[in-house]
Amino acid sequence: MGRFDRDETPRDEADVAAETATEQLKSTIEHQVRQVVEEAMERAATIEARAKAGAEDMERDARQRADAIVRESHERANRALTLALERAEGMRDATETLQSELTKVIASFKEEVDLLTTELRAAGSEPGTTPEGHSPATSQQVPHEQDEGSRRGLLRRG
Secondary structure, X not given: OOHHHHXXXXXXXXXXXXXXXXXXXXXXXXXXXXXXXXXXXXXXXHHHHHHHHHHHHHHHHHHHHHHHHHHHHHHHHHHHHHXXXXXXXXXXXXXXXXXXXXXXXXXXXXXXXXXXXXXXXHHHHXXXXXXXXXXXXXXXXXXXXXXXXXXXXXXXXX
């Protein structure tokens, strides 16, 4: 028999054992690879779940901070508006008070002018008297004294 005849000979037990061992090794490696892939997938899913939970926490925290900032901003704006309204109302009240006081002053001034006008008309219609109501003989006072007498009369009326 030649060299080529050996290939056609039935396999011996060593060849069968080697082939069986190879199949078992292949099956074991495939099983281990499957386990490694499954474990990696589980770890990836766990990492993804943690990342998602962390992102949700960050989003919730950010939303709460934003809400707090908006709420605080609204509160400050409301305080500023309330203060501005109070100031405006105070200015309105002060304006009304000023208007009322000015009306009183103007009315008093008009009364004084009316009284003075009446006195001047009366003095002008009486012959022989001066505007102060004195006869010409008694009106020979010093002009300064006449002014004081006139002023006193105005002060008593007011």
